[in-house]
Amino acid sequence: MRAGLLNPARWGVQFNLVGICAALVILFWATVAVFAPLITPHPVGQIVDFDYFGPMTSQYWLGTDYLGRDMLSRIMVGARYTVGIALAGVLLACFAGVMLGMTAAVVGGVFDTVLSRFLDAFNSIPSLLFGLVVVAAVGSSIPVLIVTLGLIYAPGSYRFARALAVNTNTMDFVTVARARGEGTLYLVREEIFPNIIGPVLADFGLRFVWIVLLLSGLSFLGIGVQPPNADWGQLVRENLGGLPFAAPAVIFPSIAIASLTISVNMLIDNLPQRVRDRAE
Amino acid sequence: MTGGVACVPRPTGLSASAPGRWTTVLNRQIAVLLLRRLGITLISLVIVSFAVFFATELLPGDVAQILLGQAATPEAVAGLRTAMGLDEPAIIRFVKWMGGLAVGDMGTSYVNNTPIAELIGNRLGNSLRLAGVATALSVPLALTLGITTAMYRRSLYDRVISVLTISIVSVPEFMLATGAVLIFAVYLQWVPALSMASDVASIGDLLRTFALPVGILTLAVSVQMIRMTRAAVIDTLSTPYVEMALLKGASMPRAVLKHALPNAIGPIANAIALSLSYLIGGVIIMETVFNYPGVAKLMVDAVSTRDLPLIQSCAIIFCFSYLFLVTLADVAGILSNPRLRH
Numbered sequence: 001m002r003a004g005l006l007n008p009a010r011w012g013v014q015f016n017l018v019g020i021c022a023a024l025v026i027l028f029w030a031t032v033a034v035f036a037p038l039i040t041p042h043p044v045g046q047i048v049d050f051d052y053f054g055p056m057t058s059q060y061w062l063g064t065d066y067l068g069r070d071m072l073s074r075i076m077v078g079a080r081y082t083v084g085i086a087l088a089g090v091l092l093a094c095f096a097g098v099m100l101g102m103t104a105a106v107v108g109g110v111f112d113t114v115l116s117r118f119l120d121a122f123n124s125i126p127s128l129l130f131g132l133v134v135v136a137a138v139g140s141s142i143p144v145l146i147v148t149l150g151l152i153y154a155p156g157s158y159r160f161a162r163a164l165a166v167n168t169n170t171m172d173f174v175t176v177a178r179a180r181g182e183g184t185l186y187l188v189r190e191e192i193f194p195n196i197i198g199p200v201l202a203d204f205g206l207r208f209v210w211i212v213l214l215l216s217g218l219s220f221l222g223i224g225v226q227p228p229n230a231d232w233g234q235l236v237r238e239n240l241g242g243l244p245f246a247a248p249a250v251i252f253p254s255i256a257i258a259s260l261t262i263s264v265n266m267l268i269d270n271l272p273q274r275v276r277d278r279a280e
Numbered sequence: 281m282t283g284g285v286a287c288v289p290r291p292t293g294l295s296a297s298a299p300g301r302w303t304t305v306l307n308r309q310i311a312v313l314l315l316r317r318l319g320i321t322l323i324s325l326v327i328v329s330f331a332v333f334f335a336t337e338l339l340p341g342d343v344a345q346i347l348l349g350q351a352a353t354p355e356a357v358a359g360l361r362t363a364m365g366l367d368e369p370a371i372i373r374f375v376k377w378m379g380g381l382a383v384g385d386m387g388t389s390y391v392n393n394t395p396i397a398e399l400i401g402n403r404l405g406n407s408l409r410l411a412g413v414a415t416a417l418s419v420p421l422a423l424t425l426g427i428t429t430a431m432y433r434r435s436l437y438d439r440v441i442s443v444l445t446i447s448i449v450s451v452p453e454f455m456l457a458t459g460a461v462l463i464f465a466v467y468l469q470w471v472p473a474l475s476m477a478s479d480v481a482s483i484g485d486l487l488r489t490f491a492l493p494v495g496i497l498t499l500a501v502s503v504q505m506i507r508m509t510r511a512a513v514i515d516t517l518s519t520p521y522v523e524m525a526l527l528k529g530a531s532m533p534r535a536v537l538k539h540a541l542p543n544a545i546g547p548i549a550n551a552i553a554l555s556l557s558y559l560i561g562g563v564i565i566m567e568t569v570f571n572y573p574g575v576a577k578l579m580v581d582a583v584s585t586r587d588l589p590l591i592q593s594c595a596i597i598f599c600f601s602y603l604f605l606v607t608l609a610d611v612a613g614i615l616s617n618p619r620l621r622h
Contacts, residue, residue, distance in 0.1 A: 120320070121327035124606065128561035129598050136583040136591045149401045213452045217561065220454045220579055221568060236454065243458060246466055254455045261450040269446065 011212035019270035024261035027258075032076050033083040040073035045228055053239070053247035065239050071249050074235060075256050081231035082257070085145055086215055088236040090208045092150030097157025100202055102188045104158075105165035116162070119155040127152045127214055135223040145224060149211050160203050171195075205268045209261045216257050232257045313614050321607045328599045329381075332592055333374050386593040391585050396593045400575055404614070407574035411491075411563050414497040419552060422502040426509025426548075431536050433514060445503040453500045453562050457569040460496050494579075495565045500562045501555050508551030515547070516540040542618040549613030555605040559597050 041061075047068045054064035062071040070187070084212050100119075118181040134148045168174065182190075200248050218224035219233030230238065235253035242250045320491075380387060384395040400481045429438045448456065464470050517523060517540050526532070564576040571577070579594035 012428055102609055117320070117323060118327065120326040122331065124324050124603055125331060125599055126557045126560035126602055128564050129595055132564070132579060132583055133332060133591060133595050136586060136588065137335045208448060213450075216452045217454060217565060220452070220565070221583075223583055233452070233454075236458065240458070243461060244461055244466055251457065251462075254451075254458065257446075257455065258451045260448055265450045 015164055016270055018266055020160050021261040022267040022270070026260055026267065029079055029083060029260050033079040036076045036080050040070075041078050042070035042073045044073045047067065053242040053245060054250055056248050062063045064254045065235075065249040066241055071235075071252055074230060075232070075253055076255065078230055078235050079223050079256070081229060082212060082215065083161045083260070085142060085149070085225070085231065086208055086211045088146045089149030089211045089215070090153065091202060091262075092146065093153035093207060093211070094157050094200070094204050096150065096270045097154040097159075098161040098193075099156075099188075101158040101161030101163075102192045102196075103184065104163045105162050105169050106187050106192065107182050108230070112162075116159075119158050123155040127210075128217055131214065131218050132221070132223065135218070140223050140226055141251070142225070145215065145218070149215060152214070153207050153211060155206060157203065161196065161200060164199055166193050202268050205264050209264050212257065212261055301602045310614060314611060317607065317610050317614065325600070326605055328603065329378060329596060330374070332595045332599065333377060334370070381596065383591075386485070387589040389587055389590045391582075391587045391590070396590055399578065399590065400593060400597065403573055403575050403578055406572065407542055407563060407567070407576060409498065410493060410566065410574060411559055413494050414501055414562070415556070415559065417494070417498045418502040418555075421498070422505035422552075422555075423509055423548070425502075426506045427513055427536065427541070429506070429536065430510045430513035430517065431532050433517075441506065445506050447504065448499060448503045453558075453565040454569055455619065456500060456548075457492075457566060460492055461569075464492060491516045491571075493572055495563045497559070497566050501559050504558055505551055505555040508554065509548050512544045512547035512551060513540060516544040519543075542616075545616045545618075546613040549609045549616070553609035556605045556609070557602060559605075560602050 032277065047062040048070050049060060049068040050069050052064065052066050054060055056063050060070050060072065062075065065071055065074060098116065104115050130152050131148055135144070138144050169192065174187065177187055177191050215224055215231065216233030216236075219231050220237045222237060225231040225234050227234065227238065232253045236250060236257075239247065239253070241248040297367040377387070383515075384397055386400070388394065389396055389399060420545070425441060429441050432438055513536065517536065519540075522535055522540045525535045563574065564580065566572060567574045568576040568580050575594050575597060579591060582594065
């Protein structure tokens with residue numbers, strides 16, 4: 001199963017055109033995020049244009065922002081914050097959620113019941129609200145944002161992984177392994193995990209999208225990434241004054257967010273059938 | 281299991297003749313399910329209140345110190361701590377706070393020393409109106425689109441709606457809002473850009489200022505509901521008993537409405553409940569973008585002034601209303617489940 005999933009031929013032949021385009025867009029933003037400081041045409045914090053909300057010109061491809069800074073450079077560096085924080089958050093959420101979910105399914109009993117109840121209740125706090133309360137209490141910084149985003153989305157990941165693991169747990173090979181006297185850690189690592197990794201990866205992608213959306217929303221409300229740094233949500237917020245003039249400075253960060261999130265969603269929607277079906 | 285289900289969604293006239301013994305057993309089953317569901321809601325209420333209360337306990341440093349600033353004398357800080365009851369253990373303050381909430385006393389704002397109930401009372405109606413109108417519009421819209429796209433799966437209509445919904449689901453709510461302002465206020469100039477609800481003079485004005493926030497909120501809430509409703513109906517359509525109905529010659533609308541839908545109501549109610557969490561987030565964003573005088577705007581402003589009692593109260597109001605709506609949707613799902621109805 002594991003070898004099959006990592007075999008590019010099996011994935012490759014089943015990808016359609018939409019899936020390939022989506023993957024290319026994701027790859028593009030990943031590259032930009034990694035190499036941002038090397039490829040920005042202008043220094044990111046420097047005021048390069050005396051005009052503000054400047055139009056798209058050959059010198060400033062995406063116009064200039066409310067202080068006359070180059071938008072293209074700011075979006076490139078913004079990609080680092082948006083993609084980086086969201087990736088760290090989703091890794092935290094999925095690692096915690098999947099580990100706990102598999103353990104709960106294997107161990108069962110009171111541990112499972114109490115943990116499930118508790119996380120379900122936790123899940124019933126609307127995510128944006130949770131972010132607002134935490135940031136109001138502890139203040140906003142990048143580590144706080146990552147941990148908060150991770151905490152908000154861990155219960156959903158737990159529920160998803162547990163549901164899959166409970167199904168796998170009833171299989172004969174797990175019963176055999178248990179009869180052999182294998183411990184919980186072995187069961188989780190060797191028997192359960194390889195069998196749920198496909199759907200878990202699809203869920204990882206969806207959760208990444210939700211975290212990007214939530215992070216942008218928090219930044220848009222002014223409680224996410226703090227100035228002078230700016231992720232894409234913060235870029236929309238600080239250039240909102242350009243909205244009545246339809247300035248490129250407010251339109252392009254929005255397009256950047258949409259291109260990333262729509263691509264990830266499209267990629268997951270066009271995943272090979274056997275992975276996607278089990279993911280739903 | 282599906283075989284047993286096949287005969288269930290029959291006209292109520294037939295079920296009336298079912299043996300009375302089964303009726304009581306199944307009704308007891310419904311009662312147990314409902315009680316269990318309400319119990320879960322109660323536990324959630326306590327855990328959520330606990331979380332909201334203690335999130336603010338995470339605050340590094342001392343609340344009294346922060347309120348009085350760097351220049352405060354230690355005596356002043358100690359006096360304020362006593363006055364605010366901060367000397368008591370956190371658990372006592374939590375119980376007192378819950379007791380106050382139960383009788384509608386939410387404490388006093390740190391920033392302007394006004395009773396919070398008063399601050400919120402003025403604005404709660406506005407928020408409820410926004411959320412209520414959006415829900416009333418989005419549920420019928422989403423159900424219609426979700427069910428019809430499932431009926432005509434893989435048609436052009438279904439594909440267009442699918443691409444639209446996945447695109448809208450993937451973008452943040454504030455982007456829908458700014459996009460709509462750009463189109464309707466800046467290019468078309470149908471509505472005022474970033475309207476203020478304060479200078480509403482006529483019904484026409486009201487509609488124009490209200491149209492964008494409500495429209496976008498409706499859109500944001502509907503799309504998730506459409507996707508999940510469609511998935512739920514398609515799931516039921518692939519069961520053998522619906523296939524049987526189609527083979528018998530039932531038309532597609534009849535197979536969906538009479539046979540598949542009664543069994544899909546549970547998942548659909550669940551979908552509506554889940555989408556309502558988008559409603560809460562959506563209300564927060566809409567009120568901020570459109571400068572709408574509601575509770576969410578109050579809360580976002582309170583975050584920037586770190587007015588903790590006000591934030592707690594607003595958060596509790598949102599969490600409680602969300603829990604209430606989710607419970608309502610789940611109860612509706614249990615009551616309408618044909619497997620439990622007779």
